[in-house]
Amino acid sequence: MNKPLNDNDSASRRQFLKSSAVVMGAVAAPYLLSQREAFAVNSDTLKVGLIGCGGRGSGAASQALAADKNVILTAMGDAFEDRLQSSLKNLQESVGKQVQVTPDHCFVGLDAFHKVIKEVDVVILTTPPGFRPAHLKAAIAAGKHVFCEKPMAVDAPGLRSVLESAAEAKRKGLALGSGFCWRSNLGERAIMQRIHDGQIGEVRALYNTYNTGPVGGVPVRKPEMTDMQYQLRNWYHFAWLSGDHIVEQAVHSLDKMAWVMKDVPPVRCMAHGGRQARTGDGHIFDHFEVVYDYATGERGFHFSRQQANTASENADYYVGTKGYGKIKAFGALELEGENPWKFKGDRPDMYQVEHNELFASIRSGKPINHGTWMASSTMLAIMGRMAAYTGQIITWDQAMNSQEVLGPTNLDWNTPLSTPKVAIPGVTKFL
Numbered sequence: 001m002n003k004p005l006n007d008n009d010s011a012s013r014r015q016f017l018k019s020s021a022v023v024m025g026a027v028a029a030p031y032l033l034s035q036r037e038a039f040a041v042n043s044d045t046l047k048v049g050l051i052g053c054g055g056r057g058s059g060a061a062s063q064a065l066a067a068d069k070n071v072i073l074t075a076m077g078d079a080f081e082d083r084l085q086s087s088l089k090n091l092q093e094s095v096g097k098q099v100q101v102t103p104d105h106c107f108v109g110l111d112a113f114h115k116v117i118k119e120v121d122v123v124i125l126t127t128p129p130g131f132r133p134a135h136l137k138a139a140i141a142a143g144k145h146v147f148c149e150k151p152m153a154v155d156a157p158g159l160r161s162v163l164e165s166a167a168e169a170k171r172k173g174l175a176l177g178s179g180f181c182w183r184s185n186l187g188e189r190a191i192m193q194r195i196h197d198g199q200i201g202e203v204r205a206l207y208n209t210y211n212t213g214p215v216g217g218v219p220v221r222k223p224e225m226t227d228m229q230y231q232l233r234n235w236y237h238f239a240w241l242s243g244d245h246i247v248e249q250a251v252h253s254l255d256k257m258a259w260v261m262k263d264v265p266p267v268r269c270m271a272h273g274g275r276q277a278r279t280g281d282g283h284i285f286d287h288f289e290v291v292y293d294y295a296t297g298e299r300g301f302h303f304s305r306q307q308a309n310t311a312s313e314n315a316d317y318y319v320g321t322k323g324y325g326k327i328k329a330f331g332a333l334e335l336e337g338e339n340p341w342k343f344k345g346d347r348p349d350m351y352q353v354e355h356n357e358l359f360a361s362i363r364s365g366k367p368i369n370h371g372t373w374m375a376s377s378t379m380l381a382i383m384g385r386m387a388a389y390t391g392q393i394i395t396w397d398q399a400m401n402s403q404e405v406l407g408p409t410n411l412d413w414n415t416p417l418s419t420p421k422v423a424i425p426g427v428t429k430f431l
Helices: 005-029 034-039 057-065 080-095 112-117 129-141 154-172 186-196 225-233 253-259 350-364 371-390 396-400
Strands: 048-050 071-078 106-108 122-125 146-147 176-178 203-213 268-274 287-293 299-306 312-322 323-328 333-337
Touching: 048 057, 048 112, 048 287, 057 071, 057 080, 057 122, 057 350, 071 080, 106 112, 112 129, 112 299, 122 129, 129 146, 129 154, 129 333, 146 350, 154 176, 154 371, 154 396, 176 350, 186 253, 186 323, 186 333, 186 350, 203 253, 225 268, 253 299, 253 312, 253 371, 287 371
Parallel strands: 048 071, 048 122, 071 106, 122 146, 146 176, 203 299
Antiparallel strands: 203 312, 268 287, 287 299, 312 323, 323 333
8 A cells, every 4th residue: 555656646646636726716806797797796697507306406406595585486397397396395395585597598408407407597406416417518518507415426437527617617707616515614614724723733643434225215216117217216326316315415524535635635445345235226335444555654544334233433533643633524613632623613504505605606706616626526436436346556647547438328218227236346347
């Protein structure tokens, strides 16, 4: 694990950090208002469109409408009619008059996202993650502000597309907010600032867990369902749609690890993982253990599990030269050692905060752009999965340049789709 950093690793990391500096540096640059941005800055009504009408999508739409007094939901899209109508009904009942979605602005099908994008100013992307890069690209190309739920991709080609879209959003002066909600939690912001200020000294090790029970029930396949219809209904259990649970769920923990490391990516990782307890259709793992090596000697340790009747924990631990920090999800935040500290402030709903800040940035004419770091955090999870599936050490350079495309090239309701074999470390190849 501690082999010397080679030239390709260094070049890849330098290029990523250089790209990061370009995107993030532009955030602070003087902002010139075009005709479109001038509209956003004043109090005119902003029309919002929801793409992906599951539970997270409905929640995000509700939070977007609560973030600004002059925002309305005018278009919705989903692959399935029943999901769209259920979401619309719930939003009408819970939000009320800000939901102004007429029947001719309810779009159903695999191409629904194109139709929603045409009708609105701000797009909420909350479909299964496998669709995220294409939907983000289309939204930015059309000049729309975007709230993009995590993770941002399920494979490296998708991630590279996300980075391109983020850069394009910056060039166009469009807001791009991410669903990495913990970065909007005021408690986590407070402890991270103290860690960055050196209160626990130099960070030497990072350890996080995301151990839960199974997520996502397996639906019964009806005889009339095509392969595509069934896999979309059962999206969590197919890596081309979810990225596996380390990418879809545990990426939150890896994002906090990246946050501590100021979004400097690791050099390489090694991982274990497998499918011991998970039953039913699909092929994703039910546990991962990943070790990340950083160029300056730090090591990050990640453990995630989705198995019934097992101990649960969602926590983060950071060991420094003067003490250590602890974050319990929705719980205590504290530092111990030479400079002890406990967070005792208010912790408003982080899901609401991320939308408040997104819409405030649009109105101010200084749009936020989370593009680079949200992609980097997503890649931490993708490369961890790569290492676990193959049983090989995977470098950041290899992961970023992987050519593996997980999803089908032809998205059609009648596209034949088999269930991939469960990955076997030492047998499954890195591509």
